[in-house]
Amino acid sequence: MADEHKDVWVYIEHKDGVTTPMSYELLGAGKMLADTLGSKVCAFVIGEKTEEIAKNAGNYGAATVYAIDGASFKTFRPDAFAKAGASLVSKFKPDIVLYRATTQGQDLSAAMAAQLEVGLGSDAIDLQIDAGSKTMKLTRAAFGGNFLATYMNTRSKPQMATVRPKVFPMPQHDTAKNAEIVKESFSMAEDDARTKVLQFSQSEVAVNLIEADIIVSGGRGVGGSEGFSVVKALADTLGGAMGASRAAVDSGWVPYEHQVGQTGKTVKPKIYIACGISGAIQHLAGMRTSDCIVAINKDAEAPIFKIASFGIVGDYKQIVPKLVEQFKQKLNK
C-alpha cells in the first residue's frame, strides 16, 4: 500500500503571538526523525500574525512552515486551533506530528487526535524510528517512573505525540536557514468559537517548574512558610524555581503550582536540590530523571539519598544559608 503520508511536523506554540526559544525546541527532535526517514521536518503555526514565528521556525531548521493567520487565533483556544490544525493535517498529510507536553500542546494534540480519529502518545522522553516498519517508537515513563514503556501506533496516520520539554537538545538558530512558507486560510466566525480568553494574570512567583534548569524544593522537613523563605533564597540565588513536596503543599506552606511528583509536576532540571524531603516514591516519580540530584536531609536513612548524586546529612537550616552565602560570593552577586 502506497502511503501518501510524509514529513515530520512540529507544532510551534506561542502565547498571544510571543514565542520563546523553547517554542521551537522540537524542531531538533523532528529533524532527527526526518533524517532517519529520509523526509523533511516542517513546522505549523496558527495565530493572528505568524510571519515572524514562521521565519524563526525556518531559522531553527524547518524546511517548510504551514501557517494559518486570522483574528480568531490571537489567543490559544483549543476548539478554534484544533479545527484549523486538523484542516492543515488533512490537506498535507504529515507522517508524524509532534507537540510539546505543555498545557497548550496537550490541549491541542488531544483535540486534534479526537477530531482526526488518530492515536496520540503522550509525554515522550525518547523517540526512535523502527527500522523495519518505519513507525515511530515512543518511550514514556509508566507508572510513577517505575517502568519505561515503548509504544507504537501502526494503525493510524499521522502518528502524533506530545514530547516532554527539555529532553531533546535545542536546535541551532541560524539566520542563513530559511523555510518555504505555505499560507493557508481557515476562517471561523467568532460566534462559532466556544471559548474566549478574558484575561491572563502572570503569577507573582514565576513558577515555571517545567522549563527551569535549576529547582530547589522543600518538604515537610522545612517546617513551615518561614522555612520556605530559606529555600526560596537559594532558588533565587541560583536563578532557579522553587518546588515542593506534597506534604509541604498540603500543609499550606506553598501553593499547589509548586508541587513536584506523581500528582504534581514532572520535572527534569539539570540540578534538583531537595531540602527536608524524604523521597517517597510519588515524589521521586516527578523528579528522578533530573540530571543532578542533591539531597539535604537530617535522617541518614532517608530514601532520597538512594538516588541522590550528592547527599548531605544535616539540618537544612544550617546548610542552606551557607550555600546561599558561598554561591553569592563565588557568583559575585
Added chain:
Amino acid sequence: MKIVVCIKQVPDTEAEVKWDLQKGTLKREGMDSITNPFDEFALEEALLTKEKYDGEIVAITMGPDKAMDVLRNALALGVDQVYHINDPAIAGSDTLGTSYVLAKAIEKVGNVDLVFCGKQATDGNTGIVSPELATRLGFSQLTFVAKVDEIDAAGKKIKVQRGIEGGIETVEAKLPAVVSVSKGINEPRLPNLMGIRKAAKVQIPAWDCDAIGAAKDKVGTEGSHGKVVELTTPPPRSAGEMLKGEMEEVANVLVGKLLDLKVIK
C-alpha cells in the same frame, strides 16, 4: 442543570504493578485500587456546583466489576445517579477508545450541561481523555481548571480560571462544557456513615457497549491505536557521593561541584 462526573478506579501507587505484555496493558486483577485522586476533586466540584446552582449529578465509571466501588463512594457522597460501563470488549481501551465510550455514555445520559473530570489519572497519566471527550461531544474544552468562577445555566455560560504555564488564565465558555480540574480547586469531603449505609443498598445499573451504542471495533485492545511493544525498567539511579565533614567545608565542596556542572550562571 445536569452534571456528569467521570470517575476512574486506579491501582494504588503503593501496590506492585503487573503488566500484560501480550496485550500491552496493565493487569488490574489482584491489585489494590483507589479512586483516581484527581477525580475526587472532580466529584467534590460537582457536589459544590449542585449545592450552589441546583441540579442533578450523574456519576459514571468505565471499568471491570470491581470498579463499581468508586460509584458506591460517589453515592455515599450524595450523587443522584450512577452508571457502570462494564463490558469485556472495552478492556484495554486507549485514550481514543476511552473518550469514545465516555462520550457515548454521556450522550445516552442526555441533556448534559456540564461534565467534570480529573485533570489526569494517576495510572496512565496522559491527561488527554478529557480534552478528547470534549471534542467528541462538541462541548467546550476547559482543562487545568483551578477555579470555577461562575455558572450561568440559563445563559448557557461558564467562567473558569485555568492554571497554565506562568500564570492564571480566565476563560469564558459556552455550555455544555467538559471541565477537568486540578488539585487545590477544593477540599474533597468524606462520606458519612449514613451515606455509606445507604449507598451499600443501591443496585448499580450496568451499561455494556450495546446499551450505549458503542461500536466494538472502536474500543478495547482491538480498537486501540497505540500498543506497548516494549517494557523496561529504567536504569537504576545509583546513589552518588555523600559529602561528610564540618558544615562549612561540606557547603564549600558542594558549591564547587555544582559550579563545575556549568549550569549555574
